[in-house]
Amino acid sequence: MSKYQKIQIKQAVGVVGAGSFGLTIAGLLAENVEDILIYTRREENKAKMQARKGEYAQLSPKIRVTTSLEEVAKDCQLIFPVVPSKGFRNMMQQLGPLLNPQHFLIHATKGLDSSLAPKEGKIKPEHIKTMSQLIELESLACRVGCLSGPNLASEIQEHQPAATLIASKYTEVIKMGQAALRSPRFQVYGTHDILGAELAGALKNVVALAAGLLGGKGLGMNIWALLVTRGLSEMIHIGKAMGADVKAFLGVAGIGDLIATASSTKSRNYKAGVALAQGTPMREIVGADGDMVEGFRTLEIINQLCQALEINSPIFEIVHRVVFKGMELERAIHFLMTYPYAVDVDFL
Ligand SMILES: NC(=O)C1=CN([C@@H]2O[C@H](COP(=O)(O)OP(=O)(O)OC[C@H]3O[C@@H](n4cnc5c(N)ncnc54)[C@H](OP(=O)(O)O)[C@@H]3O)[C@@H](O)[C@H]2O)C=CC1
Ligand SMILES: O=C(CO)COP(=O)(O)O
Incomplete structure (x- = not known):
């Protein structure tokens, strides 16, 4: 039996960011979760995805598409933010006020933020934030984690086997992330060292x-x-x-x-x-x-x-x-x- 006991996820799970990796995570979630809500900021993306056309042809019918962050925060306790680091703080400034301490956020962004640094003068370590630190800065959410590993999106979309790491100070975040994503084609390790993983x-x-x-x-x-x-x-x-x-x-x-x-x-x-x-x-x-x-x-x-x-x-x-x-x-x-x-x- 795994160290992390399987928990069943009955609620919808959210993904914020409908790009290459957001869609990949939604596809992995579809193996374990019945209701997935993916957020795109563009109405035209929503229309395309709903019509299941072109690049979105692979979308599972379990995936709903929304342009409302309110809907994501209301329907989903577990949310995966997957937007590039450049837009992450901006996205969190919109999502953050909608969150409460019951939410679990596991981001998959591999970048850093320096938007707190002054325009002039030397950058200091405290000006540099990881995405989990931005989540904590911009919201009341404290059950925060990150997902990081050799996860080239196109290979996972082709159902090739892969593994990742979920890192969080909280064991319940690791367990929740594993329950949501783990499958015979996707191994999910866990660690408490979130800063190292990010x-x-x-x-x-x-x-x-x-x-x-x-x-x-x-x-x-x-x-x-x-x-x-x-x-x-x-x-x-x-x-x-x-x-x-x-x-x-x-x-x-x-x-x-x-x-x-x-x-x-x-x-x-x-x-x-x-x-x-x-x-x-x-x-x-x-x-x-x-x-x-x-x-x-x-x-x-x-x-x-x-x-x-x-x-x-x-x-x-x-x-x-x-x-x-x-x-x-x-x-x-x-x-x-x-x-x-x-x-x-x-x-x-
Ligand atoms: N692709 C990969 O193989 C992997 C990527 N990652 C990481 O995931 C992150 C995202 O990468 P990926 O999905 O490939 O990138 P993409 O460029 O494919 O997609 C990024 C998505 O984020 C959306 N977005 C950007 N800014 C905002 C914002 N402020 N609010 C809401 N949505 C926003 C974009 O929307 P719009 O279309 O409207 O611009 C787009 O849908 C990166 O940090 C990357 O390092 C991690 C592992 C693997
Ligand atoms: O992080 C990734 C795979 O693990 C994706 O890398 P790129 O952003 O360079 O495509």
Whole structure:
């Protein structure tokens, strides 16, 4: 018998955000839950989804579509917010006042927020919020968790097996999330280390972006493995400086997601790196899919944090220079290859 006993979910379960991963989560929920309410902010999306046409053809009949956050908050005790980090605070400012302490929120957003930082001056750690911290800031909900792991949406939509991690300070949130999502094709681990899981999920996007840069240049597996190993080491140092434990970085939400995202051409972060390396101008990448390349935002935020806290993170620093300051990739690789690293594993 599992450590987390199965609970039956009788109420509707909500998903806020009807994008690629919101729809994927709704599809997973449809295996365990009879009534799923998915929120889209666009009437035209609602009409398309209700007509079950085109890209939404796979929608289960158990899924209802709404443009009303009031309806989601009223009907659902368990809600999965799945919107990009850029719009997360704005979404929470609308959803937050409708929530009470009985609600359970498990977000699946792999990014950070720095909207509390002053426009001028140095960013401080307290200005950087994870999505669970934003939920707590903007609402009375305290039963908060996150979902993080190697979960490329298209593979899950094809019913390929996968696993994730639900992290929350509250065991009942983990149990509720597992009851809602676990199935023979989707394994759900649990942990109480929510900060570690959120930071691992956000920071790995930067390393995936860097892996795409190498892939776009046609470089091979030796340097890929070096990047992923040293990238993970920097993720851990940054995570520790932000107060997280090492453990989550070594599990599915850390190394697991890093391997999947940093090696898959289905990853938008990886693909953005490939495009940059092959000469696509940044403005074109940002114009096409920029909001959804979470690694760009995370890189900007973390670069400021590393400067403010003097965290030694040569890969994050050099990737920032390549992405935002036009540094040539060859120079960046030369810099890293001649960097005076001394110790292999220095985070345990
Ligand atoms: N896709 C994947 O494989 C995975 C994604 N994730 C994470 O999930 C998050 C979402 O990604 P994904 O679903 O792929 O992104 P998409 O771009 O496919 O969808 C994002 C959705 O969020 C909606 N949205 C954006 N801002 C708001 C807002 N303020 N209020 C309400 N809805 C909003 C968008 O609505 P509109 O169409 O109206 O703009 C859109 O439907 C990201 O943080 C990503 O890292 C995590 C695991 C896997
Ligand atoms: O986080 C993801 C898979 O786990 C999705 O990655 P991308 O946002 O790079 O597509």
